[in-house]
């Protein structure tokens with residue numbers, strides 16, 4: 001059930017994000033007869049992995065009936081995008097049949113508390129609305145880890161995720177590209193491009209392909225994951241077989257160009273240098289949880305030293321440090337799409353119980369879900385060790401822009417440290433770093449890394465940018481459109497936040 | 504340059520191949536240049552398909568789309584005097600899109616900056 005705007009503004013449960021985690025959470029709650037509102041800023045449900053799967057666009061016209069895939073276009077779509085993409089259809093169909101008040105195109109820019117209730121404010125078509133819910137599940141997913149390299153701000157440089165979005169949403173590809181970075185999603189995207197007939201010119205691997213040394217070290221764990229590992233190896237051999245030039249162990253990577261990307265230069269294994277011309281660069285250095293909402297709520301977060309990111313602290317049932325706010329899916333720390341759906345269900349069942357629903361019959365499932373999510377976290381830790389982010393192996397070059405919005409370089413951040421800055425919020429005051437419209441999403445981790453490196457402090461002591469709403473820029477007109485809705489108090493009383501250098 | 508793949512030009516559901524029909528096509532303008540797109544395309548997609556990758560400038564630096572998922576704000580353009588993310592905005596017939604050109608301090612808070620719709624010079 002889809003609505004244009006929330007007619008009813010009070011719900012038992014509000015779910016933010018309609019990826020696998022959010023869809024599973026919302027439909028589980030609806031099964032119990034709970035009143036649930038699901039918000040997502042994208043025009044259709046699916047999240048990052050199943051993006052546009054349901055839309056009346058290129059692949060969309062697939063209606064779940066496998067018979068419909070028998071024509072050439074359908075077959076081609078599956079061949080190029082991969083079967084995994086289409087495995088999201090049952091979730092999407094379940095959602096469209098469920099009694100869930102789903103609002104698409106709804107960008108959430110404030111989450112707060114009003115007494116016992118959670119209050120969520122979002123904008124849709126330039127109009128802001130405010131709804132309240134007794135429990136909130138944040139399922140806002142992941143984003144790609146910023147990969148600061150000289151020239152990464154040039155037009156023509158996109159993330160691999162962006163390249164995938166173009167492919168999934170609109171069937172767009174380009175054949176004059178270079179891929180930079182590491183990790184399964186990058187290799188997966190490379191194979192998708194190859195199958196599209198748009199073979200990338202080169203893959204510049206900041207790791208060593210499938211890092212065999214790491215596999216040997218991690219062998220006991222690796223045996224557990226032989227199947228995904230084989231998939232990984234097969235992706236790499238597909239890339240090589242297709243004749244894509246692969247340069248592993250790449251360092252000192254620079255993206256060249258004046259007003260748009262025109263090539264890439266780097267060193268690779270053996271100290272050799274290579275220069276490759278291209279029109280587009282796709283970069284990828286793993287994914288990190290999207291913690292803007294949870295940080296704005298000042299929920300408790302912790303530094304994950306295996307993944308090198310901050311993640312919200314949650315319990316087995318996905319409840320955060322605030323008892324009526326849960327965090328499910330990749331937003332709670334990367335677990336992958338399948339486990340995200342399980343985690344969404346788990347979060348929902350826990351929330352339903354605290355809302356007074358009888359969930360006894362589900363206790364067996366609950367344990368199964370907890371185990372599945374635990375295994376997924378373990379697997380992701382393994383992947384994180386196989387594909388360590390570039391920032392942990394090579395310092396950011398001085399002339400590299402760290403904050404894309406305000407064009408602040410690594411050298412400027414280093415100067416702040418020399419001047420005595422000990423945390424990201426202080427560098428913000430000196431340099432405006434993190435104050436642009438992306439609100440530090442694409443510089444926060446880099447800034448923390450540079451501060452830790454320069455001041456010889458452990459990363460976990462550095463902290464994060466303080467996040468304030470509006471979480472996304474809104475206009476005065478949008479704010480004014482809220483005047484019709486009664487005001488709410490948004491302070492958190494039980495909030496704690498570690499490592500905030502601003503205090 | 505980006506191109507639309509064969510599968511995207513056909514209906515996946517029916518067995519009849521039907522390449523992008525005439526009523527699927529729309530046109531709009533970017534910086535007074537005519538851009539063709541397909542109904543349902545975002546402004547960012549449409550511009551990329553038309554080989555436009557510079558969407559604006561901030562602090563003298565050219566800007567183009569980066570994440571296409573609404574997170575980086577590198578794709579900001581100007582529509583009806585309002586700055587909007589090209590990757591989150593559906594292209595519609597006759598829409599007039601302008602590059603967003605800001606000096607750095609303007610970019611602080613497009614949040615509250617209402618641009619003068621008649622002033623396309625900036």
Ligand SMILES: Cc1cc2nc3c(=O)[nH]c(=O)nc-3n(C[C@H](O)[C@H](O)[C@H](O)COP(=O)(O)OP(=O)(O)OC[C@H]3O[C@@H](n4cnc5c(N)ncnc54)[C@H](O)[C@@H]3O)c2cc1C
Pocket residue numbers: 016017018019020021022039040041042046047048049050106107108109139140141142143144160161162164185188287290328329330331335336337338340471572
């Ligand atoms: C760009 C990208 C591409 C990926 N591609 C793949 C892939 O091909 N294969 C794979 O296995 N994994 C992929 N992943 C990882 C995959 O996204 C996750 O494992 C999985 O989608 C996580 O599910 P989720 O429900 O937690 O979050 P997501 O699927 O990310 O869903 C989160 C949803 O929340 C919405 N949202 C976020 N913030 C707000 C807000 N403020 N207001 C409103 N809505 C909001 C987003 O629009 C999104 O739809 C990708 C990740 C990224 C970032």
Ligand code: FES
Pocket residue numbers: 567568569570571572573574575576577578579588589590591
């Ligand atoms: S390209 Fe990142 S917000 Fe549009």
